[in-house]
Amino acid sequence: MNELKKSIITVIGKDSVGIIAKVCTYLADNDINILDISQTITGGYFNMMMIVESAEVKKTFPDMASDLRDLGEQIGVVIQAQHEEIFQMMHRI
Amino acid sequence: MLNVNEVIETNRMIHEMNLDVRTITMGISLLDCVSESLEECCDNIYRKITSLARDLVKTGQEIELEYGIPIVNKRISVTPIALVGGRCCKKPEDFVRIARELDRCAHEVGVNFIGGYSALVNKGMTPADEMLIRSIPQALAGTERVCSSVNVGSTKTGINMDAVKLLGEIILETSKLTKDRDSIGNAKLVVFTNAPDDNPFMAGAFHGVTEADCVINVGVSGPGVVKRAIEKVKGQNFEVLCETIKKTAFKVTRVGQLVAREASRRLGVPFGIIDLSLAPTPAVGDSVGEILEEIGLEYAGAPGTTAALALLNDQVKKGGVMASSYVGGLSGAFIPVSEDQRMIDAVEAGALTLEKLEAMTCVCSVGLDMIAIPGDTKATTISGIIADEMALGMVNQKTTAVRIIPVIGKGVGDTVEFGGLLGHAPVMAVNSFDCSAFINRGGRIPAPIHSFKN
Numbered sequence: 196m197n198e199l200k201k202s203i204i205t206v207i208g209k210d211s212v213g214i215i216a217k218v219c220t221y222l223a224d225n226d227i228n229i230l231d232i233s234q235t236i237t238g239g240y241f242n243m244m245m246i247v248e249s250a251e252v253k254k255t256f257p258d259m260a261s262d263l264r265d266l267g268e269q270i271g272v273v274i275q276a277q278h279e280e281i282f283q284m285m286h287r288i
Numbered sequence: 289m290l291n292v293n294e295v296i297e298t299n300r301m302i303h304e305m306n307l308d309v310r311t312i313t314m315g316i317s318l319l320d321c322v323s324e325s326l327e328e329c330c331d332n333i334y335r336k337i338t339s340l341a342r343d344l345v346k347t348g349q350e351i352e353l354e355y356g357i358p359i360v361n362k363r364i365s366v367t368p369i370a371l372v373g374g375r376c377c378k379k380p381e382d383f384v385r386i387a388r389e390l391d392r393c394a395h396e397v398g399v400n401f402i403g404g405y406s407a408l409v410n411k412g413m414t415p416a417d418e419m420l421i422r423s424i425p426q427a428l429a430g431t432e433r434v435c436s437s438v439n440v441g442s443t444k445t446g447i448n449m450d451a452v453k454l455l456g457e458i459i460l461e462t463s464k465l466t467k468d469r470d471s472i473g474n475a476k477l478v479v480f481t482n483a484p485d486d487n488p489f490m491a492g493a494f495h496g497v498t499e500a501d502c503v504i505n506v507g508v509s510g511p512g513v514v515k516r517a518i519e520k521v522k523g524q525n526f527e528v529l530c531e532t533i534k535k536t537a538f539k540v541t542r543v544g545q546l547v548a549r550e551a552s553r554r555l556g557v558p559f560g561i562i563d564l565s566l567a568p569t570p571a572v573g574d575s576v577g578e579i580l581e582e583i584g585l586e587y588a589g590a591p592g593t594t595a596a597l598a599l600l601n602d603q604v605k606k607g608g609v610m611a612s613s614y615v616g617g618l619s620g621a622f623i624p625v626s627e628d629q630r631m632i633d634a635v636e637a638g639a640l641t642l643e644k645l646e647a648m649t650c651v652c653s654v655g656l657d658m659i660a661i662p663g664d665t666k667a668t669t670i671s672g673i674i675a676d677e678m679a680l681g682m683v684n685q686k687t688t689a690v691r692i693i694p695v696i697g698k699g700v701g702d703t704v705e706f707g708g709l710l711g712h713a714p715v716m717a718v719n720s721f722d723c724s725a726f727i728n729r730g731g732r733i734p735a736p737i738h739s740f741k742n
């Protein structure tokens with residue numbers, strides 16, 4: 196993934212045991228550092244956001260995004276990775 | 289640091305409210321492709337477009353993936369071809385040869401439209417301009433992705449009524465040549481007054497002669513996002529309504545600004561402008577008509593529609609201007625009929641007529657757009673409709689346009705199906721009283737006075 200660029204990983208789906216663990220394991224295996232995690236659960240739905248960054252270029256961004264999407268499919272949630280800038284642009288002047 | 293609600297809000301806009309970037313359009317100057325020989329001119333065009341735009345589609349796709357924002361169209365606009373082909377084209381068929389070359393380029397680089405099969409004739413026509421205009425029916429019938437436009441008027445020069453008269457005939461001829469496909473040729477032809485040089489939206493995009501060699505222009509959209517935002521302020525006063533639209537437009541445009549900046553950086557091409565438009569699609573929840581209803585109208589076309597559209601258009605600009613470093617193009621709410629499901633519904637319910645649409649175009653972008661009319665409409669009547677719309681633009685110092693489709697073999701009450709983003713449309717009634725003596729006068733309407741504004 197692109198060095199210096201922070202990314203946002205969002206996980207949305209039915210709450211179940213071990214979702215965070217599985218995502219974190221993937222990130223640890225790929226040397227991706229988690230800067231912040233926050234989550235809300237509304238009506239049994241789990242909304243999690245992680246801000247991550249990677250010091251070393253181990254995976255390209257598209258590879259990471261597609262790995263995470265596949266992981267989400269395995270555990271029955273939707274996982275999306277996006278560059279942080281789209282959110283910064285929209286919500287910060 | 290970002291919070292989870294902000295992230296959720298952005299992603300909901302994308303996934304549930306059809307937020308997207310409508311188009312990345314690469315503007316390419318073809319002035320240096322001029323040649324004495326038609327074949328050499330076509331070779332030059334092919335080489336220039338396919339080398340500059342080689343990575344356009346790929347880059348657009350990468351940005352979509354990395355930011356998670358759909359970029360619906362990747363397109364190209366070029367220098368008005370009447371200027372490029374003037375040297376080597378001796379007859380209309382020679383211009384058609386260039387149209388085919390442009391179509392080949394579009395297929396080669398994978399863009400869905402290429403605009404700029406155009407002539408700028410707001411004051412007069414050169415022989416090349418006239419040949420290009422006369423070649424439009426064949427060019428549009430014989431190509432798939434080429435879009436054409438003709439600028440026939442401006443606030444500074446008045447209206448070229450000879451061109452308006454000719455275009456009435458050309459539009460009918462284009463309909464006839466594409467009658468087996470519901471006269472779709474005219475969906476790719478726009479008649480303008482005050483046409484902007486940097487418009488990224490089709491079918492009217494061309495790369496003006498005052499532009500740099502190659503630029504990236506981006507068109508944003510997002511009617512669904514605006515509609516959902518104002519659902520939350522139902523019944524509240526205009527101050528609250530306008531603030532809500534403005535803030536939403538800001539957010540939508542910021543995404544366009546990001547995409548434009550990234551596309552420009554990755555392609556190594558300067559960023560031109562963001563076009564702040566609300567561009568609907570036939571998809572449910574992606575409609576300007578729906579916003580008008582949410583503002584408080586039973587249907588688009590009801591009394592109050594022009595005022596509602598005026599405030600919508602103005603707030604979109606006020607929010608969008610601050611979100612982007614350069615704004616240009618058409619910038620305003622589009623009201624195409626066939627491309628907007630709630631506008632189609634309004635026509636079918638009898639709420640929306642051609643005359644009301646004309647009034648609406650006084651306060652928004654861009655004109656009578658994607659309107660199907662009976663195939664037996666006279667050429668002079670079409671010219672009359674064009675002249676009226678051009679006069680609105682000329683006097684009000686704004687861009688206006690006509691993209692009207694006489695559908696051969698169909699009449700009022702029939703429906704035409706264009707498919708895809710072009711949608712479907714009910715054939716609308718046209719005032720059948722005659723204006724041929726007016727159109728047949730010939731010459732041009734002088735430029736309007738620029739003082740005593742009432």
